[in-house]
Amino acid sequence: MNQKLTLPPDGLERLFEVLKERGFTVVGPTVREGAIVYDRLASPADLPRGITDEQDGGVYRLKPRADGALFGYVVGPQSWKRFLDPPVKRLWRAERDGADFKIVPEEPDQETFAFLGVRSCEIHAMAIQDRVFTGGEHKDPGYEARRRSAFIIAVQCTVAGGTCFCVSMNTGPRSESGFDIALTEIVDAERHLFVVEAGSPRGREILAALDTRPAEADEMAEAEKRIAKAAAQMGRTLDTEGVHDLLMQNPEHPRWGEVAGRCLSCANCTMVCPTCFCSTVEDVTDISGDHAERWQKQDSCFTMDFSYLHGGSVRASTRSRYRQWLTHKLATWIDQFGESGCTGCGRCITWCPVAIDLTEEVAAIRANPPAGAESIKKGKP
Amino acid sequence: MxxxxxxxxxxxxxxxxxxxxxxxxxxxxxxxxxxxxxxxxxxxxxxxxxxxxxxxxxxxxxxxxxxxxxxxxxxxxxxxxxxxxxxxxxxxxxxxGSAWPIASCRGRDVVLIAGGIGIAPLRPAIYALLRERERYGEIALLYGARAREDLLFGEEMELWRGKYGVQARVTVDSAKWDWKGNVGVVTALLPRVRFDPAHAVAMICGPEVMMRFSVLELKNLGMEDRNIHVTLERNMKCAVGFCGHCQYGPTFICKDGPVFSFDRVRSIFGVREL
Amino acid sequence: MKTLEPILEEHPFFRNLEKCHLELVVGCAANVRFEAGQFIFREGEPADQFYLIRQGKVAIEISPPQGEPIIMQTLSEGEILGWSWLVPPYHWQFDAKAVELTRAITLDGKCLRKKCQEDHSLGYELLSRLVPIIGKSMEAARLQLLDVYGVKPRAS
Amino acid sequence: MARKRKPKLAVWKFASCDGCQLSLLDCEDELLAIAGAVEIAYFPEATRTRLKGPYDLSLVEGSITTPEDAARIHHIRRASKTLVTIGACATSGGIQALRNFRDVKDFVSIVYAEPSYIDTLEQSTPIAEHVAVDFELRGCPINKAQLVEVIAAFLAGRRPNTPEHSTCIECKRRGTVCVMVAAGTPCLGPVTHAGCGGLCPAYGRGCYGCFGPMEAPNTQAMSGAWKALGASEDEVMRVFRSYNAWSAPFRAESEAHEKEE
Structure with missing residues (x-):
């Protein structure tokens, strides 16, 4: 069993120093444009102190907290995929040389990240994307390098948001593994401290460089109590029982048409999703025509171009595009990668401008399956 | 890397x-x-x-x-x-991508149904079959195209017919009066070739609509789903499973396809806008 | 003279037809032969025959007012040609031309219509064999209309 | 592969503010390269040179508002191998298409002292309503990087990378926090064609829809979201009735919120 330690809040200063000494760029939560986003941080002073977020379908607002908590909120509009799989990147350049041409692959950038404040659902999201980019025959070397070098400092959730449902997806709120260090913040009238544990040899080594002391039993108990409180606070639930078959057997459910009436097909849900990995490529040239480049850009199954084939889009209706997204996320992802593509982070609900809620959509399909699907309605295999 | x-x-x-x-x-x-x-x-x-x-x-x-x-x-x-x-x-x-099931054709009849440019991906299969012609029973190639001027590999078709005994039949959707060949849908050629549906492997490559009615006809003749192989096509950007574009239900065309045994895609084959 | 009964019996269209019905049909049947390029019938002519193709190839053509005829379908051994003899006003809608030497059995449409009128069970039997063929040719025509092999340009 | 002859470029103006043409002159870094790659055969804003057609690439700015324009665009089409319309006026009728919603004679009589001198069409219409257009570049004004992209794509024989999806995708790639969700600011981004790079939301403002409707705009749901954020019927009508008011989806949506008079 891992020895749990206690770190005072000013211990974070030292953590930043130690990480920087070891060549890490610290990335973590900070307030910008009325939201908590992930960005490069200079010091713990950049963290959102005494701030929480209120979230519901299509609504996100920052609110002050009475305490000086540094991690008293849940997840914002961005996810770590922004750093592990940047939304816009050049893959290579090509130069014409007479009738010939040569291709120069993009040099991988050398930045190594320390991600501070990674939530359990986000650790699961990274593991899900790992399967896409490194789990198959072909690997994305840039992703692999960034991911392998990234130092993960998890923060155990002690509050849950209005659109959180990690408990339903079995992805949180407690991070069990996949981190180098995990922090649980305890803040009340008497004290402000972190119960910390290492999850890897690298994490132990970093912790050893900090001013920690062994955690007291009551501190550990308090940490557990706070995580349990978050688990009990989930804003949403999703019944995952038989959800794969439920969706696979209902491609023509009237609900798809109903949701298409509300859906803007704006792609926000896919862009904020921490597991959505789709991209497109743009082959470009300059005016001289002698220089060409290929760029890879974050894409979405909600665009018409996504399924373009011979004169038209295969998924021309919003109905089919929403169905593709939800069915992929919750059903065919399991066929493809052996696990669900949803972590229950709730971003797709919060950041949908018209508050479409996948938990509600699944429930609606489950509540009214067409004849012959009774077994699924009851949740039996 | x-x-x-x-x-x-x-x-x-x-x-x-x-x-x-x-x-x-x-x-x-x-x-x-x-x-x-x-x-x-x-x-x-x-x-x-x-x-x-x-x-x-x-x-x-x-x-x-x-x-x-x-x-x-x-x-x-x-x-x-x-x-x-x-x-x-x-x-x-x-x-x-995946390959045509050449090995599973041994000792069986083989029916190849090509539509339009779909003859191109089938041609390597034909070469592979003809390399060891004696291992296979009847080989029938049914090839549908839009019009005479769109036909491909005409000379080779003669060679396959003459030297290797391939029952190569060609049909076009419409023709001028001087066309001496067949006119009509490619499946109309099925009754005009010899093969034993109970002991045959079918490989189909062409537009999705053409494959839908080809599969239907083969099933009507008594062929089993697992012996029918189709190729599927979707938008594709990366070919290595990263870009997500080529998803077709639970599959990625680039990794799991483009060749699929029909029993693998049967349940989703008819779903619109998938 | 050799009767046409065994030949009719072997043709896929009449396979497993009851003996009594076959005998009725034989009375309306005759052997025919068309040289390559010969018209079997032309659009607008009275449709008083129907053909069981035994050998060869027949093109169903339509002639636009200008330009050359277009072949819409070809028929070969084992297939049947023509069903306009069943549908008033009993006129051919297309041209039918032998692409190569074609042997067929022709059945007199008027004679068949009369016998079907007298014997409804024969009529039902013939119709149940014809309708699937008509249906199939309609389906085929629709699929040809789709122009599935055509090149579709991208709308900008 | 050396190009034998430089393609001839022509830039034409119809009813417009010239802003889109100026975007071409504004391409400081690329302008020399463009001038080197094409022969500028007709571009009154930039040069007095007037070379005869046919033109390999015609860029057309502005909408059709007069009988002369309606005739002239046909001449230009005939003289152009590839015709690209640039900007909201040319692609949807522009701000001047606001008159399409009223009787133009009323406006003329209010604005001009001698209305009899005014020879105008009833409506301001996009170029594509008059002649076949090979490509439409959106925006009010167009994005100069996109214009360079269109010219580069034309020269390379490829499709330009000017996606038709929502502006939201650009905001998210850029890292902009959604103003609608995080601040309750009404924004047209979800129904607006990408191309500006998500400019306004990056400065905390809602999108005005300068690039017109995206590929599959659900304007009805968009209006519902605006009203949920407190916009009135009139505001919803007006937001769809701006630079791209005459584009079919925005026009239909604005008409749905027009009060009976």
Whole structure:
């Protein structure tokens, strides 16, 4: 069993120093444009102190907290995929040389990240994307390098948001593994401290460089109590029982048409999703025509171009595009990668401008399956 | 490690003009002993400055040092590719994807149904079958095209017919009065060839609608789903499972396809806009 | 003289037809032969025959007012040609031309219509064999209309 | 592959503010390269040179508002191998298409002292309503990087990378926090064609829809979201009735919120 330690809040200063000494760029939560986003941080002073977020379908607002908590909120509009799989990147350049041409692959950038404040659902999201980019025959070397070098400092959730449902997806709120260090913040009238544990040899080594002391039993108990409180606070639930078959057997459910009436097909849900990995490529040239480049850009199954084939889009209706997204996320992802593509982070609900809620959509399909699907309605295999 | 979306620049060894809008580019094979290509697989071809598209390999998989790609001019990239000349360079990634089940055809009859440019991905399968002709029973090739001027590989079809006893039948959707061949849908040719549906393997490649009615006819004749193989097509950008574009239900066409045994896709084959 | 009964019996269209019905049909049947290029019938002519193709190939053509005829379908051994003899006003809608030497059995449409009128069970039997063929040819025509092999340009 | 002859470029103006043409002159870094790659055959804003057609690439700015324009665009089409319309006026009728919603004679009589001198069409219409257009570049004004992209794509024989999806995708790639969700600011981004790079939301403002409707705009759901954020019927009508008011989806949506008079 891992020895749990206690770190005072000013211990974070030292953590930043130690990480920087070891060549890490610290990335973590900070307030910008009325939201908590992930960005490069200079010091713990950049963290959102005494701030929480209120979230519901299509609504996100920052609110002050009475305490000086540094991690008293849940997840914002961005996810770590922004750093592990940047939304816009050049893959290579090509130069014409007479009738010939040569291709120069993009040099991988050398930045190594320390991600501070990674939530359990986000650790699961990274593991899900790992399967896409490194789990198959072909690997994305840039992703692999960034991911392998990234130092993960998890923060155990002690509050849950209005659109959180990690408990339903079995992805949180407690991070069990996949981190180098995990922090649980305890803040009340008497004290402000972190119960910390290492999850890897690298994490132990970093912790050893900090001013920690062994955690007291009551501190550990308090940490557990706070995580349990978050688990009990989930804003949403999703019944995952038989959800794969439920969706696979209902491609023509009237609900798809109903949701298409509300859906803007704006792609926000896919862009904020921490597991959505789709991209497109743009082959470009300059005016001289002698220089060409290929760029890879974050894409979405909600665009018409996504399924373009011979004169038209295969998924021309919003109905089919929403169905593709939800069915992929919750059903065919399991066929493809052996696990669900949803972590229950709730971003797709919060950041949908018209508050479409996948938990509600699944429930609606489950509540009214067409004849012959009774077994699924009851949740039996 | 090089990113799998970086093409290798290769030289075009020969260009065959197949018809008014289709050419076959014979491209030198990778210098390093790259993976052997199997019948049914495809490459990603990049025309400098214009873009990249998936193109099925259409040549003899056993021919060393060269890979054939039969390309129809249907858009900007394929137009640029069909205008390339011998000695020009082209970007190549691949081969990718699944293969026709040649081994499972041993001792059986084989029915190949091709529609339009769909004859190209079937041609490597035909080469593979004819290389060991004696291992297989009847081989029937049913080939439907839009019109006479769109037909491909006419001379080879004669060779397959004459030298190897392939029941090669061609039909077009419409024809001028001087056409002496068949006119009608490709499945109308099925009653006109000999094969035993109970002991046959079918491979179909063509537009999705054409494959839908071909599968239906083969099933009507008593063929089992697992013996029918189809190729599927979706938009494709990366060919290595990263971009997500080619998803077809639970599958990625680039990794799990393009060749699928019909029993694998049966449940989703008829779903619209999938 | 050799009767046409065994030949009719072997043709896929009449396979497993009851003996009594076959005998009725034989009375309306005759052997015919068309040289390559010969018209079997032309659009607008009275449709008083129907053909069982035994050998060869027949093109169904339509002639636009200008330009050359277009072949819409070809028929070969084992297939049947023509069903306009069943549908008033009993006129051919297309041209039918032998592409190569074609042997067929012709059945007199008027004679068949009369016998079907007298014997409804024969009429039902013939119709149940014809309707699937008509249906199939309609389906085929629709699929040809789709132009599935055509090149579809991208709308900009 | 050396180009034998430089392609001839022509830039034409119809009813417009010239802003889109100026975007071409504003391409400081690329302008020399463009001038080197094409022969500028007709571009009154930039040069007095007037070369005869045919033109390989015609860029057309502005909408059709007079009988002369309606005739002239046909001449230009005949003289152009590729015709690209640039900007909201040319692609949807522009701000001047606001008159399409009223009787133009009323406006003329209010604005001009001698209305009899005014020879105008009833409506301001996009170029594509008059002649076949090979490509439409959106925006009010167009994005100069996109214009360079269109010219580069034309020269390379490729499709330009000018996606038709929502502006939201650009905001998210850029890292902009959604103003609608995080601040309750009404924004047209979800129904607006990408191209500007998500400019306004990056400065904390809602999108005005300068690039017109995206590929599959659900304007009805968009209006519902605006009203949920407190916009009135009139505001919803007006937001769809701006630079791209005459584009079919925005026009239909604004008409749905027009009060009976």
């Amino acid at each position: 090089i990113h799998p979306m970086v093409p290798e620049v290769r030289r075009i060894k020969r260009v065959y003009r197949e018809n008014h809008n289709t050419v076959t580019l014979a491209v030198e094979a990778a210098e390093a002993a790259g993976p052997a290509c199997l019948p049914g697989q495809f490459n990603m071809l990049y025309a400098f400055g214009v873009g990249e598209v998936p193109i099925s390999l259409s040549g003899d998989p056993a021919e060393p040092g060269v890979q054939h790609h039969t390309i129809r001019d249907v858009g900007a990239v394929t137009r640029a590719l069909t205008r390339l000349k011998r000695g020009d360079s082209v970007g190549v990634r691949g081969p990718f």
